[in-house]
Amino acid sequence: MATIKDIATRLGISVSTVSKGLNGASDISEELRQVVLDTAVEMGYSTKRSRKEENRKLCLFIENMNYEKIDEFGYDIVLGFKQNAFRHKWDVTVVPVTPAFQMEEKYDTYLLKNGYCGAFLCGFALHDEWMKQLQHTTMPTVLLDNFIANNPNVCYIGTDSYEGIAMAVNHLYTLGHKNIAFLNGSLHSMVSEQRQEAFETSMASLGLEIQQDLMAYGYYVADSAQYHVPGFLSAGATAIICGNDLIASGVISECTQRGFRVPEDISVIGFDDIPLAPAMTPPLTTIRQDRNELGKGAYVVLNSLIHHISISKMLLRPQLIERESTTRVSKEPRIIKDDLK
């Protein structure tokens, strides 16, 4: 690994200037400091410095996810991560991130500059600048719901989508449903792809027919429902599995507006178990991701990466939460209304 002397030699500056740059002294320019930091990162110096035992600081970067209020999706994730980290005497800083911020600051350099030993990233999208940089990062990094191939410094953490969707399909099957629709989240998402595969595999393993007009990708928002629910209803769906609870809330509204009762005419099942789920009308049956456990687990993995255990993936168990939006399939033939045809 590179030493301060190596960095000085490469840049043709003195060892003391490099040292000032690395330690954030006030008497060198911000531009020169940035060059020193970037070179240090490039030469693999970061790992060496940031793993010092006395420097127990972790960073939680968060994007596209609300987390400040108790009823927001990210709240328990942040809480679980902090709880476990504090218990083991680490400091945690939560840093909200934008795409612009990622263009301004290099990932490794940012961590080095601020003395972080590792980071947990929540809510990042595939096209984010930092996602590209993670392919080569030397910093211990845990990534929620995304996988980076071939880099032993990065671990993917999430809830087991296969088992979650299988639970949803099995639950509906035991209630007598056969025409099960699946309104997935966004097309370009690793998690959506896993859930799609899980849906098709689970249906097939129960001998249920996979019908193209009962499957669609939408987005992870309630509005998705209006574009796909009418088609599902016309095609004879008796139950709809949704990519998340927000989609499910839209599906319930859409069904209700069209005169279909949930669950008597159509069963609806979500994914996530957000704090809002039990308060929906009817209270939502869903597949729970335990967000507090996700946060705690992320700390466990990050600490392992820092101690050179190269974990690639860690998945948590989902849990079926039965509430009132699913019931036995109705025996009476449904009347398809004209406006749905």
Place this chain on the structure above:
Amino acid sequence: MATIKDIATRLGISVSTVSKGLNGASDISEELRQVVLDTAVEMGYSTKRSRKEENRKLCLFIENMNYEKIDEFGYDIVLGFKQNAFRHKWDVTVVPVTPAFQMEEKYDTYLLKNGYCGAFLCGFALHDEWMKQLQHTTMPTVLLDNFIANNPNVCYIGTDSYEGIAMAVNHLYTLGHKNIAFLNGSLHSMVSEQRQEAFETSMASLGLEIQQDLMAYGYYVADSAQYHVPGFLSAGATAIICGNDLIASGVISECTQRGFRVPEDISVIGFDDIPLAPAMTPPLTTIRQDRNELGKGAYVVLNSLIHHISISKMLLRPQLIERESTTRVSKEPRIIKDDLK
């Protein structure tokens, strides 16, 4: 959760007798003690008792795997598990297990009786009696290379087979190989199935043809080679990926005996990086499973399960170890010997 009183009521015996049974007092019969323990397990008492903080004992059960000498496969797994557990002040007992032992002792009862808070199981086979019992165990359990669906108390740990096989295929591809054969391990093994899928996916993603006569399941032993290598050679393989290093050693012998030089005529790549691999002739290129990390990671997961973080799967990164059994594909057409046809 059940109390001592509940157990006493169910069995129609006194609370003090139940207590004696649970604590292994000498003045009750072994038969009665067994009934008390079995009932306690059935009623979910085990979890409550064994998670007491003062009772820091873990068990490592091991079957079908040598581990006592430094050059044996299990040695570093056991070592890593113990290292991490001892560091966190847990005692570890290593218990070798046979199929007969599993018929005699119920899994949960054995743990309860001996005061273990959780266990790590290495080398178990799908048809083992305890594998059935793990579907319903209430004890925190980490299982090497096997997955139990829907039980939040059991976690699967292993090396990422997909990434490992993809590394092997990519390595051979960059050396110019197109006719790549795959001699897999046993058919009825989760890991073999993952590797088979990974092989076919990796070949397809590089635009390489998947040829049925270049793929076979064998067993995880060197002898597998003699049944499949002749066919691979006749079918024009220029490289063979093996399900483990033992198979690879057999493949090298088989090729050599038939006048094919490794790697000049045919490249061979293993899986595991057992201690023997660098000492083979030629030294074996292989996909490393870091067994010390597997052991350490198993402790991390087991400790998480004990603290109610329901991890389902944890995979470690494999690593390509380039030695001398692989090289660029030969440009000269090979002479197929008569005895191979």
